[in-house]
Amino acid sequence: MPRRRTEKDTVLKDIADVAQVSLMTVSRALRGVDGVSEARRAHILKIARRLNYTPNSSARSLVTMNSDLIGITVPNLFNNVFAEIMASMRGTFDSAGFSSVVDTSEYDVDIEFAWAERLLTWRPAGMILTGTHHHPALRDALRRAGVPTLQIWDVTDDPIDVCVGIDHHAAGQEVAQYCLDLGYMRPGFVGTTEGRDTRAEARLTGFAARYASAGMGAVRIARSDERNPFVAGQNATRDILDGPAHSGPDVIFYLNDHLAFGGLTACQTAGLSVPDDIGIIGFNSLDLTAVLPVPLTTVRTPLRAMGTTGARHLLARIHGVAAVRRVALPVELVAGATTRRQA
């Protein structure tokens, strides 16, 4: 027996029957395109509402070969950075009538790729990837599908389509320069497991490169794969402080403010005074910092601007406007009270 629509599953045809017009007139009326007299349109809309008409996006998508779905993948949702970027983009897309299909890749390019392949079966209007490090086959898959793609949060000279972000390497250098200016001689870095967060690694590389070119010794590095970022910062800081006196760092650059806050507590526990005994620098100016008794020296990243700019550029591409391919936004080093000029 042929499948039957459920009783209430109204379609254009039913509305057309009730309104005594052709199916096409209903379609036009509902889409708001020209070619229907106002009287008819109003009449049809009323009937559609009364019949609880729900359009079928699949049918429309099938014939138009596209959809109002936008794919967004971020490493996770716990990091406020990604929550902020997503929120600022979603506003733009939402009011433009798009729906977001979200993935969390956990920094795993295979997960990201598998998700992207599944999403491509829906012929999405656009795709947003975090960063510039992806599965080798992803770029081709997206190109082949012709899906406008935005890479956000990091920049590269060779984006899939368009990228909007900050130059993490340069940001790391900037922080190193700031430290050098203050006279810090033994730089440290605290982050998470190597290879996961490639942006953080880029910051570290830039940080180390600037110190190296100044003839200073290598950066002391400690990592923690603890899931709770505060605890991770605390643990890694404890590790980096462990060892003979005066061999430890005199300043630590953290993966982000959360880890830095954990580091602050570790320093207090270790009896170290900040900034007298050691300097602490965060990244990403997160919510928490606003209420700390000592303002944290950190780097303010333009997350909201990044989201809105990125969304705008992606929308432009979706509408066929070939805009720029690379937008690097500036970061701002915010000098707080957790660093100070060395004697």
Next chain:
Amino acid sequence: MPRRRTEKDTVLKDIADVAQVSLMTVSRALRGVDGVSEARRAHILKIARRLNYTPNSSARSLVTMNSDLIGITVPNLFNNVFAEIMASMRGTFDSAGFSSVVDTSEYDVDIEFAWAERLLTWRPAGMILTGTHHHPALRDALRRAGVPTLQIWDVTDDPIDVCVGIDHHAAGQEVAQYCLDLGYMRPGFVGTTEGRDTRAEARLTGFAARYASAGMGAVRIARSDERNPFVAGQNATRDILDGPAHSGPDVIFYLNDHLAFGGLTACQTAGLSVPDDIGIIGFNSLDLTAVLPVPLTTVRTPLRAMGTTGARHLLARIHGVAAVRRVALPVELVAGATTRRQA
């Protein structure tokens, strides 16, 4: 001129031509259903891969009248509670082959409803709503569409379909009982703008009800609509402490741990010692608390269990198994060092 597929947009028909079999055999082979010899199937799969075949979900959805899309709406992504719930659910759905379409409602039932209506045009396999307070028309719309629906984070006796969460009213009572046992006489509550977070209001109601039935005066309430939760807690606490001495609260129950941390800093600034001068109680045991020098008295909510349980129940409904309609998970009051027995 009829629209033409782009060169690379391969479809079943093309594969069938190359494989020298009928289109239906290809369809069966790709779906892994019975009725294709193993030799043929392997051959077809290889060709499909070589031709970069991407299935068209819209076409499938059109004929099957369903999809592998699951809608999830949460108030926002900044609150770790929702990030945690989403993450624990997504794992289950992802491995079951579903894709998540996400919305952030900003605690606005109209936004939630508009989003849900748009999503229904895709005939989603399931829908997840946060809480039990929705647009009056949403329940009907979901019922009519026959979409299995999970309400998470709060419970009700009359769920749309199935609900998994905690009893916020009871949790508030539990906290009040704890405070009464310790001898706190002047309860306070700090939250955000009234009417936004209905779960928080339920906790407040339960908290106040328990105190009322113990014959104690009304709960002192302060609110802040500041976006940064830490700052909100700080500001509202400052407000509640303002006033003649001994009229202020001797214990404050916060909307969550973030606001409580802001409150802690406000107390310190005001020269109040915690827990000697005032007690502080949070909610939701968030990441931050792990590194605080003084362990926060708070309520631990089973966020992960909630997500996995909810996902399981929704999957059951999607597969046609009518499971329970209401699951209330227990909360655990964690006594920290920010409260103590009163003299």
Next chain:
DNA sequence: TTGTACGCGTTATCAC
């Protein structure tokens, strides 16, 4: 301004 014919890519059904 309105209507008719056809096709989008896939799956259900039934025949072989």
Next chain:
DNA sequence: GTGATAACGCGTACAA
């Protein structure tokens, strides 16, 4: 085990 055919609901093209 395999293939032919008819939908699924809607939009494009063109005729009226």
